[in-house]
Amino acid sequence: MSSERHFNLFFKREEMNGGHGANGTFCKSVLLAAAAAALVASSGAETSLCDEPQQQQFHRDFGNPVKGLKTYKAEEVRKHNAEGQSVWVTYKEGVYDITNFVNEHPGGKEKILMAAGGAVDDFWKLYRQHLQLPEISHMLEEMRIGNLDPEDYANAHRHSDKKEDDPFKFDPEDRHPALQFRSQQPCNAESPPELLVDAFDTPSSLFFVRNHFPVPPPPEREVVRFEGGGLAKPVEITVEELKSKFEQHTVHAVIQCAGNRRSEFNKQLEGKPPVKGLSWTLGAISNGCWRGPLLRDVVEYIYGDVPEDIATSGHVHFWGRDGDGESNYGASVPAGKVFSKTGDVILALEMNGEPLSVDHGWPVRVVVPGTAGARNVKWLSRISLEKEESPSFWQRNDYKFLQEHTDAEEAQALQTMPVTSAICHPKDGATVQLDEHGEFVCKGYAYSGGGRRIKEVDVSVDGGTTWSSAVLEEDPDDTGEWG
CATH class of the missing domain: 3.90.420.10 (Oxidoreductase, molybdopterin-binding domain)
Incomplete structure (x- = not known):
């Protein structure tokens, strides 16, 4: 018993x-x-945000074009690149105004300002926890103001997926599955x-x-x-x-x-x-x-x-x-x-x-x-x-x-x-x-x-x-x- x-x-x-x-x-x-x-x-039993299919789908679609939002050229985004004025960044084809978030960034404002006026994509290849936590995608999406011009996005990412450009290429591939x-x-x-x-x-x-x-x-x-x-x-x-x-x-x-x-x-x-x-x-x-x-x-x-x-x-x-x-x-x-x-x-x-x-x-x-x-x-x-x-x-x-x-x-x-x-x-x-x-x-x-x-x-x-x-x-x- x-x-x-x-x-x-x-x-x-x-x-x-x-x-x-x-x-x-x-x-x-x-x-x-x-x-x-x-x-x-x-x-x-616990259910987390990322256990819910709807939230998972949102996380996968994060950064894709959104109908009805204004389209910005990369040249316009680059103008918003310094502390003391508005700070914009892009992720995939999204444009985000992060001005009010800069001082709240857990990694310090110096880190996030490195991406000011440009794309966070390459930084997130390094700090990939950003890509794995749905909370982050939800938080950034709340700051979204528009879409990046498709041609500018294509030009910027034409070579970004090459293996030799992957900063994680020296990570071991045989880590124990347990x-x-x-x-x-x-x-x-x-x-x-x-x-x-x-x-x-x-x-x-x-x-x-x-x-x-x-x-x-x-x-x-x-x-x-x-x-x-x-x-x-x-x-x-x-x-x-x-x-x-x-x-x-x-x-x-x-x-x-x-x-x-x-x-x-x-x-x-x-x-x-x-x-x-x-x-x-x-x-x-x-x-x-x-x-x-x-x-x-x-x-x-x-x-x-x-x-x-x-x-x-x-x-x-x-x-x-x-x-x-x-x-x-x-x-x-x-x-x-x-x-x-x-x-x-x-x-x-x-x-x-x-x-x-x-x-x-x-x-x-x-x-x-x-x-x-x-x-x-x-x-x-x-x-x-x-x-x-x-x-x-x-x-x-x-x-x-x-x-x-x-x-x-x-x-x-x-x-x-x-x-x-x-x-x-x-x-x-x-x-x-x-x-x-x-x-x-x-x-x-x-x-x-x-x-x-x-x-x-x-x-x-x-x-x-x-x-x-x-x-x-x-x-x-x-x-x-x-x-």
Whole structure:
């Protein structure tokens, strides 16, 4: 006999003493499994805007000519091209007055003004989430003022569909079909939650993917360039030298997108505006076995003595090869995280015993254990030691906790992640079969950033009246030394 109940998680994390904290060795992820009685998880079915055939048809027709609207020549559209006056753009054969939207653009007005007076089509080939969210097409269509002259449209798009012009041509075509895609281009895909708990390390093919841009082309030379920090001139080191000149270290580390579980968070807002971003559920997190030289060893080899003001209170900047043609993805971490003798920031060359895959940063990425995934820069091309944090948009404007009355400039850049846990098996809404003792096994993960150990996980199936302690599975190679 079974009954329908909800279940809850309760967990404790161990605050590390002795000067560890954010500079200490990263506390590995913990898998949990707990026996719980008489549970049938329940979940109401949801229907989204894009599930409705009528909305899907509108989304497909978005940008096509609309009868009865005025026709504009491309020359007229180009006149409306600057902030401070009316701003027009085109998409396919539609003409849109976005003047009142410029300052509200989530990516910043600078980005959207790049398309002012012209077509957004090529920009949306890069930021393809615009093409995949019906809400965006509805919003832009409300700003429509007319149709683009058919001849002008044909001339502008005559060569735009050629394969060689596709910025995503270097994206892999063999991504695992079990990945749960939140956007196709750029690729953003979750690890399937039920497979996350099958092994301590997530298989590389199932590791979640977070790309801000297309996968960049292979580098002409496999090098990382070092700048700043008192260097008289930049110094390049090859990937082969990273393999041969330095001791190789193995680190088991979680990487988690800062937006993990955003969709669940938004469900709790009860009528308040949702947090913007990809609708991640609970699979934008994975655990990997990373191997490469410690970054501090490489820095000591190249720089010798780093200026004290940088070593104690400066920042280490990372830049990737991926970008939008104007700027490349970048981030930074406090220098103390890199230079700590108990830290384990590495330049990863391998993942789960194999060379890095293309989606995960080949040929080299930085892995900063215990730190938000946004700081673990892929396709690493450049490292710089500086007094201030990175000027990158993703450091200064994005990936920050914003309170109601704060803006991006006032808020601190996100580094460590708060404690989180989730049940991966059974799936939400699943019906389970109890064993002869009236029990079943549920599995999930618990994680805390900043070098803090998960101390305890409890599970409840009756809304918190009673709790069962979970069995914690930790790194099989862990020595028990956490500092």
